[in-house]
Amino acid sequence: MVAEIIDGKAFAATVRGHVADHVARLKEEHGITPGLAVVLVGEDPASQVYVRSKGKQTVEVGMNSYEHKLSADTPQKDLLDLIDKLNNDSAVHGILVQLPLPRHMNEDLVINAIDPAKDVDGFHISNVGLLGTGQKSMVPCTPLGCLMMLRDHHGSLSGKDAVVIGRSNIVGKPMAQLLLGDSCTVTIAHSRTKDLPDVVRRADIVVAAVGRPEMVQGDWIKEGATVIDVGINRIERDGKNVLVGDVHYESAAAVAGAITPVPGGVGPMTIACLLANTLTACCRANGLPEPEGLTA
Numbered sequence: 001m002v003a004e005i006i007d008g009k010a011f012a013a014t015v016r017g018h019v020a021d022h023v024a025r026l027k028e029e030h031g032i033t034p035g036l037a038v039v040l041v042g043e044d045p046a047s048q049v050y051v052r053s054k055g056k057q058t059v060e061v062g063m064n065s066y067e068h069k070l071s072a073d074t075p076q077k078d079l080l081d082l083i084d085k086l087n088n089d090s091a092v093h094g095i096l097v098q099l100p101l102p103r104h105m106n107e108d109l110v111i112n113a114i115d116p117a118k119d120v121d122g123f124h125i126s127n128v129g130l131l132g133t134g135q136k137s138m139v140p141c142t143p144l145g146c147l148m149m150l151r152d153h154h155g156s157l158s159g160k161d162a163v164v165i166g167r168s169n170i171v172g173k174p175m176a177q178l179l180l181g182d183s184c185t186v187t188i189a190h191s192r193t194k195d196l197p198d199v200v201r202r203a204d205i206v207v208a209a210v211g212r213p214e215m216v217q218g219d220w221i222k223e224g225a226t227v228i229d230v231g232i233n234r235i236e237r238d239g240k241n242v243l244v245g246d247v248h249y250e251s252a253a254a255v256a257g258a259i260t261p262v263p264g265g266v267g268p269m270t271i272a273c274l275l276a277n278t279l280t281a282c283c284r285a286n287g288l289p290e291p292e293g294l295t296a
């Protein structure tokens with residue numbers, strides 16, 4: 001079997017197209033322009049690239065982008081003051097604090113200072129609780145992107161056996177909640193799971209978000225399963241820096257029914273879903289109907 005490649009780059013372009021169409025209508029019919037504020041603390045090179053990309057794509061879909069760059073030694077109080085200002089700025093519908101934060105900052109405290117209605121990352125404890133209880137919430141971008149690709153590929157996910165490898169608050173746990181919401185039978189596995197290959201072998205859907213380069217091997221995958229690789233790991237191979245996922249792509253693609261590549265799979269969907277969430281937050285703030293197909 002040769003797996004179908006789920007092209008996240010192309011899918012993300014389609015999502016951005018839907019967002020741009022909706023934004024144009026919002027402007028024309030209501031005179032409203034959604035605004036996204038992105039806060040970067042420090043000079044982490046990967047974070048700088050992601051933040052630049054977020055700003056560029058925000059403008060490309062017709063939204064306003066507000067970038068705030070703070071030095072790595074910024075006191076936490078200053079960041080909290082900025083978040084308070086953005087919470088009270090009616091031109092800002094979405095707020096995102098790029099992670100990771102410098103070590104002297106308390107990530108939970110900072111995230112929970114964001115107005116939950118503007119929390120386009122879906123990391124605020126209120127949104128976590130709403131998602132966990134099946135209520136309307138802001139949904140974390142990476143899991144939302146995975147869900148969109150799975151729904152597009154399968155249609156209904158009802159009754160499928162899904163294994164999520166990884167239990168992080170930003171990917172593993174919300175991913176499991178979303179799959180449960182679509183009536184999958186969900187197992188959350190992790191680095192300490194006993195007989196992990198056997199657990200993965202039972203799954204119709206495998207979401208790998210464990211942060212270990214190429215850990216999931218082809219012989220762990222059930223024939224025809226769908227494999228979503230969330231990992232973004234930079235490793236050195238043959239003297240070159242390369243990007244690999246949490247799945248050993250070649251061996252998995254030989255047995256899977258469908259698979260996301262790295263790069264070009266889940267990554268681009270993360271930013272597309274951030275734009276979708278900002279649009280959703282703007283519609284909710286203005287009491288307008290939410291865009292269809294862009295939320296969970």
Ligand SMILES: Nc1nc2c(c(=O)[nH]1)N[C@@H](CN(C=O)c1ccc(C(=O)N[C@@H](CCC(=O)O)C(=O)O)cc1)CN2
Nearest residue numbers: 050097098099100121141263264265266267268270271
């Ligand atoms: N506040 C947040 N911080 C972080 C998040 C997040 O969702 N919210 N996620 C990651 C980083 N991230 C977005 O912020 C992100 C990661 C990767 C990609 C992406 O498109 N990756 C490309 C490869 C890019 C490369 O060469 O490095 C791909 O997979 O094709 C987009 C966004 C951590 N922080």
